[in-house]
Amino acid sequence: MAAVASPSYLAARGTPLHPKDLIAHNCINIRQVAAGGFYAWEFEKGGNELRVRVDGQLTFNGSYEMVNAALLGYGVAYVPEDIVKAHVASGELVEVLADWSQPFPGYFIYYPSRRQNLPAFRVVVEALRHR
DSSP, rough: OEEEHHHHHHHHHHHOOOGGGGGGGGEEEEEEETTTEEEEOOOOOOTTEEEEEOSOOOSSSSSHHHHHHHHTTOEEEEEOOTTTHHHHHHTEEEESGGGGGGOOOOOOOOOOOOOGOHHHHHHHHHHHOOO
């Protein structure tokens, strides 16, 4: 996972140096429908784990929308690192709190029974497994 913001946002609002600094920033949230609320941003450094509930003016249902809002300078987004690598490499986004960021564990898929999965479903699972 990576916390990212545009250079223009950081120039105007400053760069957070500690996860708790995010409380003073406009953070771009994602709604977790299944959990009934907002995602708490997770950080770890030297065995010290923090979960930070952030506030912001924007809330989305998906990571790509969060990235677009960050690109437009609306705040700090916390998204899977792989979807912002190119933007960070080009300088469009800056990763903040990189020394606190956790590696993304990957995606998980839950389904009711292995006995009833269809061939098309198995193809999707295998494609995701080897991505």
